[in-house]
Structure formats: structure tokens, C-alpha cells
Amino acid sequence: MKSTAQKFQKSNFKKVFFSFVLLVITSLTFAQQPSAFEVKVIGKGQPILLIPGYSCSGDVWNETVNHLKNNYELHVLTLAGFAGAKPIEDEEILKTVKNQIIHYVKEKKLNKPMLIGHSLGAFMTLWVQSTEPELFGKGICVDGLPFLSAIGKPETTAESLKSSPQYNKEMVIANFKALPNEGYVANMTKSMLYQVSDSIRAKQIAEWSYKSDRKTLGSTIVEMATTDLRKDIANIKSPILVMASLFGTKEASEKIYNEQYALLKNKTIKVADSKHFIMYDQPQWFYKEIDAFLKTK
Secondary structure (H helix, E strand, O other), X not given: OOOHHHHHHHHHHHHHHHHHHHHHHHHHHHHHOOOOEEEEEEOOOEXXXXXXXXXXXXXXXXXXXXXXXXXXXXXXXXXXXOOOOOOOOOOOHHHHHHHHHHHHHHHOOOOOOEEEEEOHHHHHHHHHHHHOOOOOOOEEEEOOOOXXXXXXXXXXXXXXXXXXXXXXXXXXXXXXXXXXXXXXXHHHHHXXXXXOOOHHHHHHHHHHHHHOOHHHHHHHHHHHHOOOOOOHHHHOOOOEEEEEOOEOEHHHHHHHHHHHOOXXXXXXXXXXXXXXXXXXXXXXXXXXXXXXXXXOO
């Protein structure tokens, strides 16, 4: 009869073997997947992931990168399908982005990387941190919300929106594809002036949008609009700085943001005298706030 030790060794070998096989399969799965984002790494020090907003290039962070690069290792993302980056064909693009950011941090063995996200990037910051709260350090959400569709209507649910024709993904994608190329940048520039004060910045954002994949634009806006993270953010353990733009008045912004972030425990909410692109409209205020927050223990 086999000894107890031999049985234990055989059992232990099986566990190690199957763990190894699972690791190989997981690695191959990610290796075969098209990348959900492009990355530029700049600087040295504690790692920070910078995630741009809807349709924007990672270049939206250029000035922020110049401000931080002497003290931090900056991983600047451009999401697939945005601003000329190669799109991916996944049914749920943002969920794939979320999963691949988590995988990237683990694969690169980044130690408690911090996150700075704008708009959709802020939403993604909340999503990855609430999914893997032990993996990340501090987060900065620049004018982004856990559930965009509930602004002014906190009773709104993701399920109610998913059944609405307005949020039908195929229809929204078709609408984006139907937009004519002629006049796209000029018309988008006018729209962007509601989100940023500088007309040169507005045109640059419009050009990023023009270079973006239309299917990605349609899919991701619906995905974000129908994903509610208001309860999930209760999982986040690291401190979060939330920067809000003006929704009419400072008081109105504070009300909206406090409603949306009610379940996030360790948060600081600051309202900027700014439109949506706070890092462009109020750069000195922005740098002062992020410097103080990142340095605080």
C-alpha cells in the first residue's frame, strides 16, 4: 500500500500541475485577446495610471504628465477605438477594458498604483478599484460619476434604461455611423465648447472624436450609461479625490456629487470653477489639488 506521504505528494503534485495549467491557459487567453488600450510609460517613481475620457487620446494628459513625470512613473492609456487607436470587437468593450487594466497591473507587478481618470476614465477608475480594492492605491476622479444616467434622478436604475429604445446599442451605433464626415470636426468643436473654454482645445477634442471608431463611440456611451456603480463603490478602500465641474452652481454640483458618491467612504469632493475638462480650464487649481492629495499619507 502507498504510504500517507506518497499519497500527499501525489495529491500535492496534482494541485501544482493543475494550477500551472490554469496559469498557462489564462496567460494564453490574454495573449490572444486584442489589446483594449495602448500605453505609454513616462517618468520614474510610484506608478500612476492615467485614463482619458470618452473619445480622447492619452495626449489629453500631456500637461499633467509634464507636471508629474519627475516624481512618478506614469502609465498613460488610450482606450481601444478612441482617437485612432485600433478598436476591439468585444460585445462589452468597457468591461474588457476594466478586466485588462486589472490584468496589466498584475502582469507588470505594479505596487498599489494610483489612478487619475477623467470622465469615462473616472468611471473606469471607480470600476477597477471597486472590483479589486486591494490592488490599487489612491484614485482621482476628474469630473466623472458612478452612474451618469442618474444625474438629477437618483431613482433611475440600469435595468430600466436597458429596456428603453433610447439605449438600444445597435441603434446608437447606427446613429454614430450615419454621422457625415463632412463638417464633423466643425460641429463637434462647437459642442465641445460647452465642455471646455479654449477653442483650440475644443477643436483638438473634436479631432480625436473624428478619428475614433464609430462603433466604439456608440457602444461605450451606452455601456457607461447603463452601468450603475453607486453601490459597488462601497468596496473601495483607498482614498478618492473627486473633482467636480460646475452644474450651474457650486451648490448644485455638491448636491449631485454627494448623491452619486454617497456610499464611497473615504472621499474628498472638490468643486472647480470650471467646465468639464478641469485640467484644461483650471490647470493651476488642478495641479495644486492633485499634488496635495497624492503626497498626503
